[in-house]
Amino acid sequence: MFAFRDSMGVVEISFTDRHGGVSEGPWSSLNLGTSNGDDPARVRSNFAALAGGLDxxxxxxxRMSQVKGADVAVLNAVPDDIPxxxxxxxxxxxxxxxxxxADCVPLVLADPLAEVVAVAxxxxxxxxxxxxxxxxxxxxREGASLITAWLGPRICGRCYEVPHAMRDEVARVVPQAWATTGRGTPGLDIGAGVAAQLAAEGIDVIDVAAQVATCTYENVDLFSYRRQGKRSGRLGGTAQLRS
Ligand SMILES: [Zn+2]
Incomplete structure (x- = not known):
């Protein structure tokens, strides 16, 4: 169920792998995605299994309805609608x-002393x-100052092939993301790019992928959109504060 778990003071974080759920086929088995064609009842069971695993x-x-933007929802209770x-x-x-x-970087952040956590x-x-x-x-704004970030499993720069123009466009904004794939073609290392952005914010980075040898595309214990296509399952990253 878990590719990685960690705790720091009152903060507990995790990243899931694809095992320990009830979904079948391309979603097998701990799919946490809700818009990739999997049976909603099975996904609900997977959410329950994850909650159980996290106590x-x-x-x-x-969870959030992710739109690949930069909007942040600050919560002080369970929201009525999914943000x-x-x-x-x-x-x-x-x-x-x-x-x-599934290939994007799941990011978990925390300031255990200020007791503020985030996922991105x-x-x-x-x-x-x-x-x-x-x-x-x-x-x-919520009071965090010394922030640590856990960079979760994602596709690596040797596997994430993109067109020349896209690499140039991204590297103009985030130069550290510029990469060459294992085939010698243009690539992007989004982990390196995000790590550089975190460092620029003065945030300490723990790279989970380095610790568990994990590229989503290469590791079949993980879900990968590039490897599996549109019906790929989704991995999760979690953060919680213990009272
Ligand atoms: Zn890779």
């Missing part, structure tokens, strides 16, 4: 924040749109 309450797990945003921030204990991804969805578009800076700013 959290399913009804206090908050349309690419980052969630809270200083409320026992809320479990969830980001979903930082793919190519969100990275260029400034989701990292927007999330950091929202956390600081």
């Amino acid at each position: 959290a309450r399913p009804e206090r797990t908050v 349309v945003a690419d980052a969630l921030v809270t200083s409320t204990p026992e809320l479990t924040l969830l980001v979903r991804a 969805h930082a793919g190519r578009q969100g990275m260029v749109a400034g989701i990292v800076a927007a999330t950091a700013a929202a956390m600081r």
Whole structure:
């Protein structure tokens, strides 16, 4: 179920892998995506399994409708509607924040002393749109100062092939994302790009992929949109504050 778990003071974070759920086929088995064709009842079971694995309450797990932008939703309770945003921030204990991804960077951030946590969805578009800076700013408005970020499993620069023009366009905004694939073609290293943006914000980075040898495209224990196509499942990244 978990590719990686960590805790820091009152903060608990995790990244899931594709195992331990009930979905079948391309979503097998712990798919957390809700708009990729999987059976909604199975996805609900997967959410419940994840909450169980985290020792959290399913009804206090908050996900977002991700649109590859830079909007941040700050929560102090479970919202009535699923926020349309690419980052969630809270200083409320026992809320479990969830980001979903399959190749994009799932990002979890925390200031354990100030007791502020966040999750963010930082793919190519969100990275260029400034989701990292927007999330950091929202956390600081909630009182965060010493922020740590966990950079979750994502596609690596050797695997993420893009057209020449797209690489140029992204590298103009985030030079550190410029990459060459294993085939010698233009690529993007969104992990390196997001890490550089975090460093520019003075945020310490823990690279989960480096610790668990994890590129979503290469590791079949993970979901990858590039490898599996539109019906690929989605991995999750979570953050919660214990009371
Ligand atoms: Zn790779």
